[in-house]
Amino acid sequence: MRPSEVVELGDVRSLARVIRWLDDAPEVGREVLKRVYHRTGRAWVIGVTGPAGVGKSSLINQLIRAFRSEGRTVGVVAVDPTSPFTGGAILGDRIRMQDHEGDPGVFIRSVATRGQMGGLSRSTFDIIDLMDAYGMDVILVETVGVGQDETDVARVAHTVLLVLMPGLGDEVQALKAGLMEIAHVFVINKKDRGDAERMRQELRGVLSLAPEARPWRPPIVLTDATRGAGLDELVQALREHRAFLERSGEWDRRRQQYAFLRLTEAVRTLVMQGIETRLHDPQVQEWIQAIAAGTLDPYSAAAALIERFGK
Amino acid sequence: MRPSEVVELGDVRSLARVIRWLDDAPEVGREVLKRVYHRTGRAWVIGVTGPAGVGKSSLINQLIRAFRSEGRTVGVVAVDPTSPFTGGAILGDRIRMQDHEGDPGVFIRSVATRGQMGGLSRSTFDIIDLMDAYGMDVILVETVGVGQDETDVARVAHTVLLVLMPGLGDEVQALKAGLMEIAHVFVINKKDRGDAERMRQELRGVLSLAPEARPWRPPIVLTDATRGAGLDELVQALREHRAFLERSGEWDRRRQQYAFLRLTEAVRTLVMQGIETRLHDPQVQEWIQAIAAGTLDPYSAAAALIERFGK
Numbered sequence: 001m002r003p004s005e006v007v008e009l010g011d012v013r014s015l016a017r018v019i020r021w022l023d024d025a026p027e028v029g030r031e032v033l034k035r036v037y038h039r040t041g042r043a044w045v046i047g048v049t050g051p052a053g054v055g056k057s058s059l060i061n062q063l064i065r066a067f068r069s070e071g072r073t074v075g076v077v078a079v080d081p082t083s084p085f086t087g088g089a090i091l092g093d094r095i096r097m098q099d100h101e102g103d104p105g106v107f108i109r110s111v112a113t114r115g116q117m118g119g120l121s122r123s124t125f126d127i128i129d130l131m132d133a134y135g136m137d138v139i140l141v142e143t144v145g146v147g148q149d150e151t152d153v154a155r156v157a158h159t160v161l162l163v164l165m166p167g168l169g170d171e172v173q174a175l176k177a178g179l180m181e182i183a184h185v186f187v188i189n190k191k192d193r194g195d196a197e198r199m200r201q202e203l204r205g206v207l208s209l210a211p212e213a214r215p216w217r218p219p220i221v222l223t224d225a226t227r228g229a230g231l232d233e234l235v236q237a238l239r240e241h242r243a244f245l246e247r248s249g250e251w252d253r254r255r256q257q258y259a260f261l262r263l264t265e266a267v268r269t270l271v272m273q274g275i276e277t278r279l280h281d282p283q284v285q286e287w288i289q290a291i292a293a294g295t296l297d298p299y300s301a302a303a304a305l306i307e308r309f310g311k
Numbered sequence: 312m313r314p315s316e317v318v319e320l321g322d323v324r325s326l327a328r329v330i331r332w333l334d335d336a337p338e339v340g341r342e343v344l345k346r347v348y349h350r351t352g353r354a355w356v357i358g359v360t361g362p363a364g365v366g367k368s369s370l371i372n373q374l375i376r377a378f379r380s381e382g383r384t385v386g387v388v389a390v391d392p393t394s395p396f397t398g399g400a401i402l403g404d405r406i407r408m409q410d411h412e413g414d415p416g417v418f419i420r421s422v423a424t425r426g427q428m429g430g431l432s433r434s435t436f437d438i439i440d441l442m443d444a445y446g447m448d449v450i451l452v453e454t455v456g457v458g459q460d461e462t463d464v465a466r467v468a469h470t471v472l473l474v475l476m477p478g479l480g481d482e483v484q485a486l487k488a489g490l491m492e493i494a495h496v497f498v499i500n501k502k503d504r505g506d507a508e509r510m511r512q513e514l515r516g517v518l519s520l521a522p523e524a525r526p527w528r529p530p531i532v533l534t535d536a537t538r539g540a541g542l543d544e545l546v547q548a549l550r551e552h553r554a555f556l557e558r559s560g561e562w563d564r565r566r567q568q569y570a571f572l573r574l575t576e577a578v579r580t581l582v583m584q585g586i587e588t589r590l591h592d593p594q595v596q597e598w599i600q601a602i603a604a605g606t607l608d609p610y611s612a613a614a615a616l617i618e619r620f621g622k
């Protein structure tokens with residue numbers, strides 16, 4: 001099978017193959033991506049974030065069902081290490097596909113972390129773009145929200161869904177600190193586990209502290225994903241955000257931002273690939289010995305390496 | 312305060328300052344690291360990994376206590392997004408320091424993820440090296456183990472402690488797939504929550520499947536960290552692994568491997584810094600427009616950017 005044979009729109013099997021290539025033969029995978037890139041920009045990317053244990057995966061299962069019932073195709077990228085989607089890839093496909101098995105309109109991929117230090121696979125962006133190019137109408141990106149000021153999910157997603165549950169008092173604190181800025185729709189899932197209505201009031205209070213008048217006021221939806229409660233309201237809230245994006249020009253502005261991010265990532269990928277091949281040079285080996293001996297520090301060695309090979 | 316004033320061994324306040332500089336003024340922080348780098352290579356780096364919820368943080372608290380009672384200084388780097396150490400940094404220092412407050416021989420830092428896509432802060436290695444250079448005898452690095460074949464914690468740590476708990480049947484499966492390769496000491500924590508003894512037998516069975524005779528046979532220790540049960544046995548197992556490392560020459564070999572990793576990371580840091588400053592060039596802006604329009608793919612643009620600025 002050659003790259004030229006795998007560019008059919010909607011061909012989920014060839015999509016799966018190209019995504020595997022991104023790991024096994026990155027240059028071939030990227031060659032396909034180059035060819036289909038002009039087809040990207042159609043998918044609606046929805047980030048689903050929130051702490052571990054709030055039920056993001058159940059909610060995603062329900063969202064898949066809801067979008068499928070409208071006839072839309074759905075891709076899921078699970079980059080949450082605690083997600084059963086991701087866990088499924090490791091622990092034996094437990095939950096991963098079972099609810100949507102045999103539905104060619106659903107395509108789920110987990111992104112294995114490349115070790116905690118190295119961060120997530122560089123191919124995450126490639127996978128999102130490929131799902132887009134292969135005709136997925138909606139792409140759900142599941143991440144763990146840990147409250148940092150700026151999360152990358154906000155940079156790849158059109159709509160960010162923040163999932164919480166009653167009793168997470170500290171989470172509301174975290175929202176004050178930053179997550180409030182990036183979420184477009186709030187969900188209080190497992191609504192019967194505590195005083196969800198009070199939590200909604202508290203959240204509203206926090207949101208009303210926004211320094212300036214904002215054109216989009218994030219709705220707060222109460223759900224119980226395992227029973228499907230609140231799902232219609234949630235889907236409606238998402239739809240309204242999408243309509244807002246298109247109406248306000250945000251949809252197009254976001255495409256510009258994504259292009260910038262995409263270019264940065266692509267440069268990083270190509271540069272690192274070039275450097276990795278040079279690390280076996282004898283001079284470099286000498287530097288490594290010196291770093292191990294403590295007679296040379298890594299940054300001075302890195303500067304020397306770039307000076308020598310970067311031209 | 313200038314970099315030259317913050318190189319006193321054991322001065323925890325200046326260590327805290329330099330670590331902050333790594334984020335706020337990376338070049339200054341790295342300048343200090345260059346100066347103290349020759350003092351690194353003494354610390355014993357112990358990776359503490361395992362799924363969320365098994366009690367890694369309680370165990371770390373107990374290990375801190377045990378090492379302190381021997382008079383050793385202890386650094387902790389929490390890179391686990393579900394850890395209360397990390398959570399403490401975000402949600403209000405809840406648990407972070409409370410058990411060891413006021414003890415100048417304990418230094419705890421959480422590493423905020425730079426967004427899920429961007430992976431962990433590039434400064435993780437710098438923090439480990441700085442703690443080492445500032446005289447921390449033991450450095451505990453807490454990460455979430457999610458079962459990938461090769462985790463970076465194995466590349467930075469001398470000793471990898473894998474923490475499990477009874478009832479995690481699937482985890483034993485995961486071990487077969489790869490974690491077995493990287494762990495030197497196994498802990499079954501919360502041992503009274505289920506049949507810990509049976510789990511130990513299962514684990515032993517898995518470990519006996521190792522393809523070749525190994526010079527180090529990983530011990531399996533049963534603990535209940537909240538009550539301190541099994542801690543003496545665990546500390547003893549860790550000590551034996553350290554003795555093994557020194558006896559076998561592994562301690563020195565690992566220093567070479569770390570130097571290689573360290574150089575790669577330093578090159579990456581410097582290269583990305585150089586590129587980020589060029590992304591605002593007008594030609595680059597044109598490429599970004601074209602990527603957004605779908606008329607140019609990110610990898611072709613990245614190659615053109617490297618061609619133009621990389622020389």
